[in-house]
Amino acid sequence: MPIDKRDNAYVVTHALAKDTLSRIRDVETEQVGFRKGLVKLGRICGYEIIDGRMETEYAEIETPLEPTMGERVKGLDNVVIINVLRAATPFVEGLLKAFPRARQGVISASRDEAAGQDEDGSFPITIDYVKLPEIHEEDTVIVADPMLATGSTMCAVLDHVVANSVDPEHLIVLSAVSAPDGLLRVDEEFEQVDLLTVSIDDRLDDDGFIVPGLGDAGDRAFRTT
Numbered sequence: 074m075p076i077d078k079r080d081n082a083y084v085v086t087h088a089l090a091k092d093t094l095s096r097i098r099d100v101e102t103e104q105v106g107f108r109k110g111l112v113k114l115g116r117i118c119g120y121e122i123i124d125g126r127m128e129t130e131y132a133e134i135e136t137p138l139e140p141t142m143g144e145r146v147k148g149l150d151n152v153v154i155i156n157v158l159r160a161a162t163p164f165v166e167g168l169l170k171a172f173p174r175a176r177q178g179v180i181s182a183s184r185d186e187a188a189g190q191d192e193d194g195s196f197p198i199t200i201d202y203v204k205l206p207e208i209h210e211e212d213t214v215i216v217a218d219p220m221l222a223t224g225s226t227m228c229a230v231l232d233h234v235v236a237n238s239v240d241p242e243h244l245i246v247l248s249a250v251s252a253p254d255g256l257l258r259v260d261e262e263f264e265q266v267d268l269l270t271v272s273i274d275d276r277l278d279d280d281g282f283i284v285p286g287l288g289d290a291g292d293r294a295f296r297t298t
């Protein structure tokens with residue numbers, strides 16, 4: 074079963090997704106390996122979304138030899154991918170291999186870690202740039218961010234995505250690693266969202282980092298500290 078239901082979220086259980094995540098968790102995996110791993114994970118997750126969330130339909134096709142019935146994925150042209158800068162960039166590169174004709178949106182969001190966490194554990198989020206395509210009823214919208222920790226970033230992002238837009242057919246929040254707190258928060262604030270992740274980790278540490286996690290995804294992918 075490639076996608077399993079766990080509490081309020083769905084988990085991508087493809088063996089290659091688990092293998093790839095284990096490789097990028099490894100502290101010895103340097104920038105290039107880390108970034109390539111995130112690209113690969115995005116591609117696998119894209120294929121799993123097609124398999125688990127989209128339908129196929131029969132279509133007449135003409136091979137060089139004779140007409141026959143084939144199957145086509147419905148709605149492949151109605152996919153919107155939203156890239157939450159910056160750590161989602163390699164993840165989205167992989168998703169685009171599954172959805173090459175996706176319309177794309179970009180939201181630049183970052184946790185203000187210097188300001189510290191509020192009493193409820195959430196971070197203030199700075200949003201610098203928002204550019205979203207028009208969202209239609211028939212769309213599958215995938216909001217991609219490899220890390221869902223406290224959920225502060227994703228909730229701030231979703232505020233922009235749902236504002237002034239119709240309810241799309243699917244609104245999927247896709248992450249590689251999630252903390253239970255973040256999944257709970259997004260689920261409580263946006264009940265229409267389908268939460269999909271490769272791993273639900275144990276907990277958050279005192280700095281709001283996912284444990285065991287993989288560290289700071291943006292820093293590891295962009296070689297900043």
Ligand SMILES: O=P(O)(O)OC[C@H]1O[C@H](OP(=O)(O)OP(=O)(O)O)[C@H](O)[C@@H]1O
Pocket residue numbers: 157158159160161182183184185196218219220221222223224225226227255281290291292
């Ligand atoms: O669920 P949260 O507690 O909000 O944490 C998750 C967010 O934190 C990281 O981004 P960061 O702010 O480090 O920015 P970056 O992607 O530019 O590194 C990560 O990429 C998520 O966007």
Ligand SMILES: O=c1cc[nH]c(=O)[nH]1
Pocket residue numbers: 160220222281282283284286287288289290291
């Ligand atoms: O564990 C975490 C939490 C937030 N952002 C990351 O990159 N990693």
Ligand SMILES: [Mg+2]
Pocket residue numbers: 157158159160182183184226
């Ligand atoms: Mg971010």
